[in-house]
Amino acid sequence: MFRLLASILSCHYQHAVSYTTTELPRPSFGQTMRPDIWWRQPLLVFLGLSTFIVYSTWAAFQGTHYFFGNYISPFYSPEIFGNSPHSWFGPKPGWWPGWLLFSPALLILWAPGGFRLTCYYYRGAYYKAFWADPPACTVGEPRKTYLGERSFPLIMQNVHRYFLYLAVVFIVILSIDVWKALWFSNPATGRESFGIGIGTIVLAINVVLLGGYTFGCHSLRHLIGGFRDQLSRAPTCYQAYRCVSCLNSRHMLWAWLSLFWVGFSDLYIRLCSMGIWHDWRII
Amino acid sequence: MNATFKIWRGDANNGAFREYTTEISEGMVVLDAVHDIQRTQATDLACRWNCKAGKCGSCSAEVNGMPKLMCMTRMSDLPLDRPITIEPIKAFPVLKDLITDVSWNFQVKKKIKPFKPRPPDAPDGTWRMQQEDIDRVQEFRKCIECFLCQDVCHVLRDHQMHDRFIGPRFLIYAAALEMHPLDTEDRVEELREAHGIGYCNITKCCTKVCPEEIQITDNGIIPLKERVVDDYYDPLGWIWRGRKKRVKG
Numbered sequence: 420m421f422r423l424l425a426s427i428l429s430c431h432y433q434h435a436v437s438y439t440t441t442e443l444p445r446p447s448f449g450q451t452m453r454p455d456i457w458w459r460q461p462l463l464v465f466l467g468l469s470t471f472i473v474y475s476t477w478a479a480f481q482g483t484h485y486f487f488g489n490y491i492s493p494f495y496s497p498e499i500f501g502n503s504p505h506s507w508f509g510p511k512p513g514w515w516p517g518w519l520l521f522s523p524a525l526l527i528l529w530a531p532g533g534f535r536l537t538c539y540y541y542r543g544a545y546y547k548a549f550w551a552d553p554p555a556c557t558v559g560e561p562r563k564t565y566l567g568e569r570s571f572p573l574i575m576q577n578v579h580r581y582f583l584y585l586a587v588v589f590i591v592i593l594s595i596d597v598w599k600a601l602w603f604s605n606p607a608t609g610r611e612s613f614g615i616g617i618g619t620i621v622l623a624i625n626v627v628l629l630g631g632y633t634f635g636c637h638s639l640r641h642l643i644g645g646f647r648d649q650l651s652r653a654p655t656c657y658q659a660y661r662c663v664s665c666l667n668s669r670h671m672l673w674a675w676l677s678l679f680w681v682g683f684s685d686l687y688i689r690l691c692s693m694g695i696w697h698d699w700r701i702i
Numbered sequence: 703m704n705a706t707f708k709i710w711r712g713d714a715n716n717g718a719f720r721e722y723t724t725e726i727s728e729g730m731v732v733l734d735a736v737h738d739i740q741r742t743q744a745t746d747l748a749c750r751w752n753c754k755a756g757k758c759g760s761c762s763a764e765v766n767g768m769p770k771l772m773c774m775t776r777m778s779d780l781p782l783d784r785p786i787t788i789e790p791i792k793a794f795p796v797l798k799d800l801i802t803d804v805s806w807n808f809q810v811k812k813k814i815k816p817f818k819p820r821p822p823d824a825p826d827g828t829w830r831m832q833q834e835d836i837d838r839v840q841e842f843r844k845c846i847e848c849f850l851c852q853d854v855c856h857v858l859r860d861h862q863m864h865d866r867f868i869g870p871r872f873l874i875y876a877a878a879l880e881m882h883p884l885d886t887e888d889r890v891e892e893l894r895e896a897h898g899i900g901y902c903n904i905t906k907c908c909t910k911v912c913p914e915e916i917q918i919t920d921n922g923i924i925p926l927k928e929r930v931v932d933d934y935y936d937p938l939g940w941i942w943r944g945r946k947k948r949v950k951g
Contacts (some may be wrong), residue, residue, distance in 0.1 A: 445860060452767030452787045518774065540923050543904035553856040556907035557767050565861040569900030577935040580928075637920070641928035649883045651832035 446559030464548035479524035635666030759848030842878035851908035870908035
């Protein structure tokens with residue numbers, strides 16, 4: 420543990436053997452010879468992530484309309500404490516401070532949020548879109564100093580694999596939610612029967628997309644087999660590595676699709692719960 | 703059809719863009735146009751080139767602000783309604799016109815621990831490797847050392863941390879050695895400290911400009927970053943493995 424702390428604190432001050440280079444002119448902020456619309460992609464990333472952050476924060480603080488019958492919003496699952504029938508341990512605990520706003524989503528959203536925040540794809544994307552570091556390839560930066568991911572705070576990005584472990588648990592829980600979304604209660608008899616509603620499909624697609632994103636994670640790719648230099652010695656690891664690598668090659672696509680769909684899943688259940696949308700039963 | 707070029711002319715002390723117009727025909731690449739200009743209008747224009755086939759990595763330059771091999775950049779892919787700018791790569795000092803001094807890269811390469819194979823597998827001094835073990839490093843060996851990735855990397859280009867960061871080219875070189883099934887050397891400590899892998903913030907610009915389409919970030923740099931995490935930032939992993947260090951092999 421001491422080594423870990425020492426690593427975090429000291430690495431910024433350790434330098435390599437020095438090389439001699441001529442001082443080169445530094446480009447000023449936004450300076451580039453690119454004639455294309457280079458700012459379009461970082462702008463789209465900025466708008467996409469900002470929209471999701473604003474919506475998910477708003478939805479997480481609502482604490483209402485997060486379930487509809489056998490459906491529960493992925494923003495609120497697992498519902499550790501809460502007032503819905505999906506709650507694991509009953510309503511808000513007595514020890515919860517009265518001054519602190521309570522919402523079941525606030526207990527859990529830090530985990531998937533942390534997973535995305537430390538994701539290798541998102542890191543590269545939001546460093547460009549939110550911090551202009553750089554604004555785009557070959558476009559001048561606003562700052563002269565640069566620490567990278569070598570010192571605090573960005574050295575904390577190295578916890579990504581721990582968020583991955585939690586994300587895998589969430590995939591299991593959300594898969595169970597899809598199973599529950601297949602069983603509808605008859606209000607007259609109280610008996611449960613198999614069925615498929617639009618909400619079931621929405622939640623199923625959500626798990627598939629989140630699974631594609633989670634199981635294509637760069638850290639998982641390393642942990643499942645990438646750490647080996649001789650994959651042939653572990654055939655199971657090799658096959659798993661190939662599968663993760665396959666998903667990983669489209670990691671950006673999975674990241675955006677799953678981000679959009681998890682937000683849409685919450686919106687769908689919220690609007691059904693509010694009576695604005697009607698959940699159509701297919702079976 | 704004519705095309706107008708703005709080519710940077712100068713040396714380490716000063717320089718400026720000069721405009722040239724030349725005729726473009728079907729199938730031409732930027733290097734052809736530069737050679738035309740060199741032949742007819744600017745016989746003193748300095749331009750490094752060799753194979754004209756995208757394999758020697760000599761004709762690296764910035765075409766319309768993006769690092770490219772001039773011999774692999776088709777004129778038909780460029781908008782001709784405005785002048786095409788051609789500049790030397792910016793991460794290294796200019797010698798003359800489009801030629802830069804890239805010798806820093808060769809100094810860096812010497813600092814990386816060389817290949818250290820395990821003892822031979824057979825009495826005749828040869829080794830046995832499986833194709834699935836070598837697939838990964840074969841991708842890295844496609845590198846032609848054009849240094850476009852070094853040029854586009856903002857750590858070198860904007861922040862000029864040549865003394866603390868080896869750049870994407872040499873992270874790929876280190877990955878090719880580190881992930882080699884026969885290699886027994888451990889470069890993780892150096893990657894973290896002397897080679898400054900933590901300075902990479904994964905913007906993927908290096909991958910975008912690679913003419914060999916090597917997945918520099920996803921297949922090289924990130925796996926190396928994960929090896930650094932194994933050794934320095936994963937206490938649960940140390941407990942799981944029962945020891946601090948990753949085991950090569």
